[in-house]
Amino acid sequence: MLRKLNTIIRRLVAPFGALFxxxxxxxxxxxxxxxxxxxxxxVAGGIGGAVEIAPLFTIDETVEDAPDMRLYTPLEQAxxxxxxxxxxxxxxxxMIRTLRDEVDRWGPYSLAxxxxxxxxxxxxSKRTGPDLARVGGxxxxxxxxAHLYYPRDVSPDSVMPAYRWLARREADxxxxxxxxxxxRSVGVPYTDAQIENAVQDARGQVDPDGERAEGLIERYxxxxxxxxxxxxxxxPTEMDAMIAYLQVxxxxxxxxxxxxxxxxxxxxx
Amino acid sequence: xxxxxxxxxxxxxxxxxxxxxxxxxxxAVAGNGEAFGAHGWIVLLFCAVLAWRVMSRLDAPEPPxxxxxxxxxxxxxxxxxxxMIWAVIGMGFGLWVAYLLAWPDLTFDAPWAxxxxxxxxxxxxxxxxxxxxxxxxxxxxxMQRTCRARLAGEFSPWFVLLGYQLFVILAISGxxxxxxxxxxxxxxxxxxxxxxxxxxxxxxxxxxxxxARRNEPHIYVANWYYLAFILIVAxxxxxxxxxxxxxxxxxxxxxxxxxxxxxxxxxxxxxNAVAFFLTAGFLGMLYYYLPKRxxxxxxxxxxxxxSFWGITFFYVWVGSHHLHYTALPQWVQTLGMTFSVxxxxxxxxxxxxxxxxxxxxxxxxxxxxxxxxxxVAAIFYGLTTFEGSFLAIRGVNALSHYTDWTVAHxxxxxxxxxxxLIFGAIYAxxxxxxxxxxxxxxxxxxxxxxxxxxGTVIYVFAMWNSGILQGLMWRTYTDAGxxxxxxxxxxxAMRPYYIARAVGGTMFLVGTLLGVWNIWMTIRRTPxxxxxxxxxxxxxxxxxxxxxxxx
Numbered sequence: 001m002l003r004k005l006n007t008i009i010r011r012l013v014a015p016f017g018a019l020f021x022x023x024x025x026x027x028x029x030x031x032x033x034x035x036x037x038x039x040x041x042x043v044a045g046g047i048g049g050a051v052e053i054a055p056l057f058t059i060d061e062t063v064e065d066a067p068d069m070r071l072y073t074p075l076e077q078a079x080x081x082x083x084x085x086x087x088x089x090x091x092x093x094x095m096i097r098t099l100r101d102e103v104d105r106w107g108p109y110s111l112a113x114x115x116x117x118x119x120x121x122x123x124x125s126k127r128t129g130p131d132l133a134r135v136g137g138x139x140x141x142x143x144x145x146a147h148l149y150y151p152r153d154v155s156p157d158s159v160m161p162a163y164r165w166l167a168r169r170e171a172d173x174x175x176x177x178x179x180x181x182x183x184r185s186v187g188v189p190y191t192d193a194q195i196e197n198a199v200q201d202a203r204g205q206v207d208p209d210g211e212r213a214e215g216l217i218e219r220y221x222x223x224x225x226x227x228x229x230x231x232x233x234x235x236p237t238e239m240d241a242m243i244a245y246l247q248v249x250x251x252x253x254x255x256x257x258x259x260x261x262x263x264x265x266x267x268x269x
Numbered sequence: 270x271x272x273x274x275x276x277x278x279x280x281x282x283x284x285x286x287x288x289x290x291x292x293x294x295x296x297a298v299a300g301n302g303e304a305f306g307a308h309g310w311i312v313l314l315f316c317a318v319l320a321w322r323v324m325s326r327l328d329a330p331e332p333p334x335x336x337x338x339x340x341x342x343x344x345x346x347x348x349x350x351x352x353m354i355w356a357v358i359g360m361g362f363g364l365w366v367a368y369l370l371a372w373p374d375l376t377f378d379a380p381w382a383x384x385x386x387x388x389x390x391x392x393x394x395x396x397x398x399x400x401x402x403x404x405x406x407x408x409x410x411x412m413q414r415t416c417r418a419r420l421a422g423e424f425s426p427w428f429v430l431l432g433y434q435l436f437v438i439l440a441i442s443g444x445x446x447x448x449x450x451x452x453x454x455x456x457x458x459x460x461x462x463x464x465x466x467x468x469x470x471x472x473x474x475x476x477x478x479x480x481a482r483r484n485e486p487h488i489y490v491a492n493w494y495y496l497a498f499i500l501i502v503a504x505x506x507x508x509x510x511x512x513x514x515x516x517x518x519x520x521x522x523x524x525x526x527x528x529x530x531x532x533x534x535x536x537x538x539x540x541n542a543v544a545f546f547l548t549a550g551f552l553g554m555l556y557y558y559l560p561k562r563x564x565x566x567x568x569x570x571x572x573x574x575x576s577f578w579g580i581t582f583f584y585v586w587v588g589s590h591h592l593h594y595t596a597l598p599q600w601v602q603t604l605g606m607t608f609s610v611x612x613x614x615x616x617x618x619x620x621x622x623x624x625x626x627x628x629x630x631x632x633x634x635x636x637x638x639x640x641x642x643x644x645v646a647a648i649f650y651g652l653t654t655f656e657g658s659f660l661a662i663r664g665v666n667a668l669s670h671y672t673d674w675t676v677a678h679x680x681x682x683x684x685x686x687x688x689x690l691i692f693g694a695i696y697a698x699x700x701x702x703x704x705x706x707x708x709x710x711x712x713x714x715x716x717x718x719x720x721x722x723x724g725t726v727i728y729v730f731a732m733w734n735s736g737i738l739q740g741l742m743w744r745t746y747t748d749a750g751x752x753x754x755x756x757x758x759x760x761x762a763m764r765p766y767y768i769a770r771a772v773g774g775t776m777f778l779v780g781t782l783l784g785v786w787n788i789w790m791t792i793r794r795t796p797x798x799x800x801x802x803x804x805x806x807x808x809x810x811x812x813x814x815x816x817x818x819x820x
Contacts, residue, residue, distance in 0.1 A: 023574060023578065024574055027578075031487050031488045032486055032488065034480040034496075035477065037488060037496060038477065038496055041493075041497045041500050042500055042501070042504065044581045044582045045497065045545075045582070045584075045585050046504065046585070047585070048583075048584075048587075049537050051586075051604075052533065052586060052588075052601050052604060052605070053533055056529060056530045056598070056601070059598070062598055063529060081521070083451075084451040085448070086383065086385045086449075087384075087386055087389055087444070087449055087451065088385055089385075090384065090385050090388040090389070090453075091385070095595050095596070097593075097594035097595055097667070097670075098594045098595075099667055099744075101744040101752060104751075104752055105756070109596075110596050111596055112528055112596035112597075114528075115528040115529070115531075115596075116528045117527060117528070118527050118531070119523040119524050119525070119526070119527045120451060120523075120526065120527070120531050120535070121527065121529070121531040122451065123532050123592070123595060124671075125453060125591065125670075125675065126671055126676070127671040127672070128370070129756075129760075130756045151373075152373075155757060157757050157760055158373070158757065159369075159370050159371075159373040159760060160384075161369070161373060161376050161384050161385070162374070163383070164378055165378070165380055175515060175516065175519070175521075178515050179515050179521070182513050182514075182515045182523050183523055185513055186513055186523050186524070186525045186527070187525075
């Protein structure tokens, strides 16, 4: 019985044995040539990445269609750059997974298209704090201000750092046209007008009654949040930019497009 | 050290430092008071300090030609010291962020002291500062000994080691000043990334040129792993960091990748930084220092071939397991999961090969804490790779991802495997490199060993508990079908574990400080030893001919 089993196993493993011996023999030869070894390493290590990444650029179904998708306004992009600067991704994800409790807690699961214009994406890897993919519109500007200023004022058990200096600092708007132009070069479809008026539009977004707000809405759409986010008069602060960014998270693609795309997935199309 | 360099090389070093200083000055001027300008000053200062060191020894006499018949160990000495300095800095940042999570107001209202800026300083300080310096130093040691040949050149080893330090300094000081491109474990901005490419290409050519001098027909296993580490890390670094600067006089840039493609690129990079920086390079270390210290040959040559190619081929596929249940297409997730599970075979083959090598030397493991460091590292390697394959399974990942379980897993690897192996390797290397009889105090090594192991165990258990608890709380429903816990409840539940973790981390850092002291005293106080056998086998005449540095 045992002997029989042994032969069966041997027979099953035999073809692999031949493969292994071929590997041993060729390696015994290859390990005498440093450049040959280097080349073999790059080839063996390159295959996996090439097979998994290259098709993501070519397969159309990878990213859903959302023709009416909005772009970040200059102020929102400035806020995003502050989010990058402060390393918010170390504690907050922006990716609602396709799991029941996540959908119940944060809202409809995230689609690939929603971060299509995110350079880089901020899906994150750790939730020391909550997911932010759909935080936009969930809290008031006042709440965000108070929370960023000193989180434990509104959420006593929070372990988030206080970001008081955001309220003190003027947002750096001077190179916004260059920033938008760079983003256009890497694939975000900003128009010439949007790039030229970037500074104006950033100022206009915190001044709902001013003239500049009209141009902003014309260029970025009716749904744009035009408010004095930090309730302080004068130039936009970093707090304005940050709140403007947080308030647009999850709002770039309209809910109906998201629902329709998810319905298509569930129907198995 | 400078006086051991030929006068021509000293002049070359000065020219390179002058060029570096000019670039630094240009950055400082262009930066116009912003963080980019501060980086310019840092580059300038870095070059100036080194130039001053070289200048003060410029007129020292030409070193004797006989030096070319010995190994070139000066850069290794500096590399080991730098690695220990980074260990203290990186672990110091780590402790600070650990305490911040328990006491979030420890930031004194200073932007640079907030969690989001300190955390990348911790990861970069440990992975790239401590781990990278240790990898460079040990690779110089291992490649010379296993090739029985002197390092190729006396300039490029310094260029690699110190140029790399500049990269780490720019990266970490950048995060504290708010320069962060927010790609995890690749947070440094475009100019630091470009600089790293220059350093890395030099590193590769140095390695290949030293291999070309070898007096052994075969390239030893440890060198395969170091080669894989250098090559694949270069590929990963370049692709993941392709970015367009907003201006040439500022730090900001935008990554060319976006959304789902960027996510895949990021975790292809991120996981293979684990695979090729923290695994392949460290396996190179393990394959030299463990058999050497145990004075036993590697258990199986064939097993090392299989596990080497298994690791090189399989690892590259697994990055997508960081993106289970996300907007990444499912076929990529499935590939990542499948390869992650298969990866267990070469990983455990490697761990088994290391542990079986100790057969017949277990009495040494009992008596010699240095060898015990390496043995425990191999065990943690086995545990962590098992856990990694397990966590990559979609269903498990649904629970573990985004929680402290990931943190537990990473630290079982970085503390238990990487750091503990480095300490073992350094305790083995220091007496050889400095020509000492032994470490100053074997008792301190013993103390360091137990502090490191206990610290790691406390840390990992705390984070396992907190991670699993958090994952379960997030998905608990009431009978009415609603979520039972608001998010903030899970934050409150973490607090005791965060404190326990900080305690474990403190123990680990105390052990490291003991190690620093011990190494220092070994250099200063321990009697010298005669290690006549530790030299290259190059025949004298040939060594003379090859003596002209290629630079």
